[in-house]
Amino acid sequence: MNIFVFVKRVPDTESKIRINQETGRIVEEGLNFVLNPYDEYAVEEALRLREGKGGKVTIISVGPEEALVVLKKCLAMGADEAVLLKDDTPETYDGLRIAKIIVSAIEKKFPEFDLLLFGKQSMGADNAQVPAMVAELIGLPQVNVVTKLEIEGNKGVAYREIEGALEKASFSLPAVISAQKGLNEPRYETLKGIMAAKRKEIPILALEDLGLKEEELISDLEMVKLEGPPPRQAGQIVQEEPDVAAKKLVQYLHEEAKVI
Amino acid sequence: MILVFIEIREGKIKKFSLEALSEGKRRADEMNTEASAVIVGHNLGSHASELFPYGASKVYILENTLLSQYSASGFSQALFLLAEEVKPEVILFPASSQGKDIAPRLAAKLKVSMASDCTETTIQSGKLQVVRPIFAGKAYAALSFKSSPQIATLRPNVFPLQDPVDKQGEVVKKEVVIAEDQIKGKVIEILREEGAELDITEAEIVVSGGRGMKGPENFDLLRDLIALLPHSAIGASRSAVDAGWMDHQHQVGQTGKTVSPNLYLAFGISGAIQHLAGMSSSKNIVAVNKDPEASIFKVADFGVVGDLFQVIPYLKEELKKALSE
Secondary structure, eight states, X not given: OEEEEEEOEEEOTTOOOOEETTTTEXXXXXXXXXXXXXXXXHHHHHHHHHHHHOOEEEEEXXXXXXXXXXXXXXXXXXXXXXXXXXXXXXXXXXXXXXXXXXXXXXXXXXXXXXXXXXXXXXXXXXXXXXXXXXXXXXXXOEEEEEEEEEEETTEEEEEEEETTEEEEEEEESSEEEEEOTTSOOOOOOOHHHHHHHHHOOOOEEEGGGGTOOGGGGOOSEEEEEEEOOOOOOOOEEEOSOHHHHHHHHHHIIIIISOOO | OEEEEOOEETTEEOHHHHHHHHHHHHHHHHTTOOEEEEEEESSOOOOHHHHGGGTEEEEEEEEOGGGSSOOHHHHHHHHHHHHHHHOOSEEEEESSHHHHHHHHHHHHHHTOXXXXXXXXXXXXXXXXXXXXXXXXXXXEEEEEEOSSSEEEEEOTTTXXXXXXXXXXXXXXEEEOOOOGGGOOSEEEEEEOOTTOOOOTTTOSEEEEEOGGGOSGGGHHHHHHHHHHSTTEEEEEOHHHHHTTSSOGGGXXXXXXXXXXXXXXXXXXXXXOHHHHHHHTTOSEEXXXXXXXXXXXXXXOSEXXXXXXXXXXXXXXXXXXXXXXX
């Protein structure tokens, strides 16, 4: 199987997000960037499919050169190759822009594939748009938010998480799948993997190499404002015997919050 | 026109669809245009009378036997054909599992960008503007659109339902022209957990447990509470999920779900930053924790410093009393 996995570098979940009021952007200084956690499940699934069926796993990221670090991590996990689609435009929170870049790369450079794997969303932009957009632009089936994947020949069955249930969907390859936590338990890099990854070259393709012009990628969205969350006032705290505390709690729910 | 996608599951209109329709109607009034609802499927029956009270002037019913099972490709194609015909200025979806699946596919067909999981909408110079949380609510971005149509998905449990009005409208039934090869993969089965509870993103009350629950068996205490509380569901922190005490479906926070219930009850949850990101947009937050320094108390409207195992039995009794009155 020829599998492509699309990954992104994001601040880890412990990060405190600060906003530069002048630029209206996130302050990147001091943030610890990691491989997007949902992408880890996608990489792991690709490696398991290759181990079961043979083939090749190629990792692709769209972003600045700093993203090479997460590509190296994927190589250290066991991926065969990695490619960076270099895009220095600051985050636009526009999924269509990224989908167009990915689709150009697939069509111009990597037209042979069986499966395109993604994380269900990037942690940060929280858009969950790119997998479905790529599927549409290439004309492929999609199953998003997948917690179980079975491939047999050129047919697949995927279980996707919906509200309070799982949807079981069938599709034919090639297809787009986006991974949800629960799909698998991602492996750690091994020392051998890290050494092997060090020796691997990661080709860098510029947008021009993909025949893309910046004007084709202009976003329909414009960020008007970026703010921190509305501040929350700490409320009343009680420290009393459990029976009294429970009584006061229910009183609060009934009289102040009016939820019961 | 503002077109609102209505999700129907197992023959029922989902509440978050009506929330999106209510919001669509409010914005349509501002734009001096009308809100219309659209449902997609096969043998849909008459849902129109349930949609007129929430502000739909028209209800489009798009049908084809090929749409009897859900597929993002088929549903987005049906919506694409309608959008090409009626040219709505705005298309809204609930940010539900279906809305999130279809909207980007439709946006790509229409070659426009879109905004996901919005918590606020306004009209500025005749166009939609939205606010959406990024970094799971650690920051909020206001976005304006240059495109037409403007496509957005709206987070469940955030937008108020409008008071139902006694109004009728027009039903427009269409047989969708769609070929079998345009359906790319489809749902063959829906598997529901035995006795499955309401999803935490839909619940009005979320009762959540963390590491302080000490073990999976103690989540039965929370199950007792949700049995008492209407429209409630069980949530869990990442440590409770990673320990295997609860399924990931229940996880609240940055690697789980973001929830905005009317009431969030946190038991034995310290309030790690990635957890707070997922629940601090709840309307009321109540926390019970042994540690008076726990971060959860910084966002709680009401906090009890105490042992949850001692508090919950009394809480059950007090709730029973209050609910029976």
